[in-house]
Amino acid sequence: MRDLTPDVRDALVNYLYALADDELLVGHRASEWTGLAPILEADVALSSIAQDEMGHALTFYQLLEALGEGNPDDLAFARGVTDFRNAIFSELPRGDWAFTVVRQYLHDVAERVRLEALANSAYEPLAHVARKLIVEEKYHLLHDRSWVAKLGGATEESHRRMQAALDRAFPHALGLFEPADGEAVRAEAGIAPPERELRDRWLDEVVPFLESATLRVPARRDDRGEWQVLVEPVYGGRRGRHTEYLETLLDAMQMVYRMEPGAKW
Amino acid sequence: MSRRWHFNPYHQRIDEALEKTSTPPQADTEWELFEVFVRERRGDHPVHVGSLHAPDHEMALVLAKEQYLRRGRGVQLWVAPARCIASTPIEDADIFTHATDKSYREAYGYKVAETVRKIRQQQKSAETEEPCAT
Known part of the structure; x- marks a missing residue:
């Protein structure tokens, strides 16, 4: 892909903002367990995963930088609530x-399904990153699947908490597949497939797995084999419409940077 | 905010977490102890690096990956329940000492490093002397 119109x-x-913001916020939320996880080994593992997600966010922000959007620190720490394009799920x-x-x-299944599709993106820098x-x-999913499978059916309390969760x-989570503006343009240019496709591939994987962990999922296939979700997806994030949770998150996450933007560490 | 202020954010968060529960968390080690081994490169021996608690061997592998291979290199992890490992008592360390001279068991006569060096030299000079194939 030569010059971009x-x-x-x-x-x-x-x-790219949608991808980067989802990674940044999921990583930040995971990092909130550091020092507080149920057991030390789980603390270390989740903290590492949080750092991985931050690294992914940085990689996407760097793609945005190459497209003239500004440096990653400013993108992560200086933008306001309505500028963020994460799904509400992530905040x-x-x-x-x-x-x-x-x-x-x-999140990790959605990310894997998305990255597998983007590995063939017509926009080579994005394909390379994917x-x-x-x-x-691979490791994130190994970690997540182990926990979900074990907690899903372990005790009455764990099952109750997992089902409530x-x-x-x-x-x-369905909001992860809310299309960011320009979906038709992206599909036509071969940059990314439509969200609907990714959602279906995601459902193909998560529904059987969660059911095998003895959890009920509000989704099933109809007579034609198409996925039907039985709940209303929570959309809005891709349009910059967020909850008060994002406000408190950004207050904490951006506080140090905003004290002196551009400071050298 | 009536909450006590801590300079250390970890202490701050622990206070906040404790406020939410009526019973303090237990330092719980009902999980089984596993010994962890890392194979650094293919062909190496797995080397003991430490231990951790986990509910079973699957979680032990998942957790050991970050516990012991967050940094450094490795290609494979082994875990074994600590109860499966038998050992000699440390008080019996003297069973490994020799009362009489047993140097005949050592390989002093084999100057391996020197021989390997000689072979490498020969290979190098053979390479430089060889005319390039068209």
Whole structure:
């Protein structure tokens, strides 16, 4: 892909913000467990995963920098609530351990499905990044699947918490597939497939897995084999419409940077 | 805010977490102890690097990956329940000492490093002397 026409560039930029912001916020929420996780080994593992997600966010912000959007520190720490393009799913508070592992699992499957598609993107820098990042998803999914499978059916309490977590997470997780502006342009230019496709591939994987962990998922296939979700997806994030949770998150996350923007460490 | 201020954000968050529960968290080690081994490169021996607690061997592998291979290199992890490992008592360390001279068991006569160096030299000079194939 040689020169980007303005509308292709805009469609690409919108998409990259969505990807970067999801990674940044999920990583930040996971990092909120550092020092507080149920057991030391789990603390170390989730903290590492949080750092990985931050690294992914940085990689996407660097693609945005190359497209003239500004440096990654400014993009992460100086933008306001309405500038963020993450799904509301990513800004929800960390909840209990059950909610965290359910969210991490749903996020990581979505990320893997997306990166696999983007590995063939017509925009070569993005394809290159996708191929690189997918390597880390292998471990993330190994980690997440182990926790979900074990906690899903272990005890009455763990099952109850996991089901409650999934009930809360699932409608929000569908918001990961809310299209960012410019979807038709991206599909035509071969940059990224439509969100609907990714959502279906995601459902192909998460529904059977969660059911095998004895959890109920509000989704099923109809007579034609198409996925039907039985809950209303929580949209708005891709349009900059967020909850008060993002406000408190950004207050904490951006506080140090905003004290002296551009400071050298 | 009536909450006590801590300079250390970890202490701050622990206070906040404790406020939410009526019973303080237990330092719980009901999980089984596993010994962890890392194979650094293919062909190397797995080397013992430490131990951790986990509910089973699957989680032990998942957690050991970050516990012991967050940094450094490795290609494979082994875990074994600590109860499966038998050992000699440390008080019996003297069973490994020799009362009489057993130097005949050592390989002093084999100057391996020197021989390998000689072979490498020969290979190098053979390469430089050889005319390039068209």
